[in-house]
Amino acid sequence: MRSQMAGVLFRRAMARSAVRVRYPDGRVTGTTGPILDVRRPEALLARLGAAGLIGFGEAYQAGDWDADDLVGLLTVLAGSMGTLIPPSLQWMRHVHGARAPRAERNTPDGSRRNIHRHYDLSNDLFALFLDESMSYSSALFDHPGEDFTTAQHRKIDRLLDRTGVTLGTRLLEIGTGWGELSIRAARRGARVVSVTLSAEQRDLALRRAAEAGVASRVEVRLQDYREIPPIAGGFDAIVSVEMVEAVGAAYWPVYAEAVARRLAPGGRVGLQMITMAHDRMRTTRSTYTWIHKYVFPGGLVPSVPAMEAVFGRAGLRVHDRLDFGLDYAETLRRWRATFTGRSAEVAALGFDATFARTWNFYLAYCEAGFAARYLDVSQLTLGRAA
Structure with a gap:
């Protein structure tokens, strides 16, 4: 369920930003902006579902996704940080997000x-x-x-x-x-x-x-x-x-x-x-x-x-x-x-x-x-x- 919800949020977030997403089968979503190359879709969504934005970084570490213009991609996402997740779902961050270890x-x-x-x-x-x-x-x-x-x-x-x-x-x-x-x-x-x-x-x-x-x-x-x-x-x-x-x-x-x-x-x-x-x-x-x-x-x-x-x-x-x-x-x-x-x-x-x-x-x-x-x-x- 977490992976499925992460998939919905990921697709919505990418659609709200000027980022193109390319999948292993060659399909590309979006029309402008830097390309996020998804290499292992299931692994990416599993990490997003388990750890949210931390999982997004972990997915890059693991090679689940990549980008030829990594800085350009992250700059677009940083500039859209306040709107990537719909306001009605912002509360989930406080429930789903990790807590700092003591x-x-x-x-x-x-x-x-x-x-x-x-x-x-x-x-x-x-x-x-x-x-x-x-x-x-x-x-x-x-x-x-x-x-x-x-x-x-x-x-x-x-x-x-x-x-x-x-x-x-x-x-x-x-x-x-x-x-x-x-x-x-x-x-x-x-x-x-x-x-x-x-x-x-x-x-x-x-x-x-x-x-x-x-x-x-x-x-x-x-x-x-x-x-x-x-x-x-x-x-x-x-x-x-x-x-x-x-x-x-x-x-x-x-x-x-x-x-x-x-x-x-x-x-x-x-x-x-x-x-x-x-x-x-x-x-x-x-x-x-x-x-x-x-x-x-x-x-x-x-x-x-x-x-x-x-x-x-x-x-x-x-x-x-x-x-x-x-x-x-x-x-x-x-x-x-x-x-x-x-x-x-x-x-x-x-x-x-x-x-x-x-x-x-x-x-x-x-x-x-x-x-x-x-x-x-x-x-x-x-x-x-x-």
Whole structure:
């Protein structure tokens, strides 16, 4: 029965969107748009019936369907997300949808497990598709075709400029990545404390800081943001790049208070974060998605109003904001092109074909979200409320 109902909803959803569906017998439905090639119809509908939208992603992982223009297909679907399922049937999502496992809650132990599942996969894997700065967040482009690392440095430098990082600045970075922001801040003469929950990231960030000649000004700790001890007078600047998405809504107030308590009087906070529209965030905040299950457990993409409210209650207000979501679409396009172009090297690291399809879908899924304006990315600069 679930498969039959899934079949009805699938056909209705495809008919409502500008997508053509091609079946194994050569039959094609729809007249315009990218083609979704159904390879195993029964398996696809069984997965949709069992797991809804999670099943749609799992069906791609398993090869039940494919698309020559995967990003184009997913961009069309992302742009139609609010209308794919008839309003009269939207309630089914809350009954039929999966619930997040309790083990993925972002308690201190849960956060360590969640981060380990993604960021500790392999430094060598990330090095295959990231630019030479090893930046795993949106670049900020000045023009199409710009050098990737130059655009990544522009993103970093804008955050450092807005938070006043210069000679003698005491800087706290929450979420180390692989160390590029810390290195650039240290080259300005700042003294940096950076925290991460990824042992793989910490090891490489320390090595890169040493190679850059700034090891004496960069301390990288394997530490949760809740465990950072305050320093006398506070940090002059605190920056965090695309980390708040991993905090989880239940812990946003804890995160904001942790930042506010460690900020010096007159200090500045620089946040870069993936965002979505506030009403969309409210509607989907309890939804367990394919991304949660296979890529980023425990997270939630916030809205700017939600972050303004959370940080406002902690005594901080937004002084400056920049939105640049289409730059993230271009960032993801470049990552995915490099990842798929180096498939043999991915396999040589021990990652199988299912992993490669999973990550191809993940990168395309995210690119489509930004291209369709379903998602955005923002840099916020915050300071003490007057």
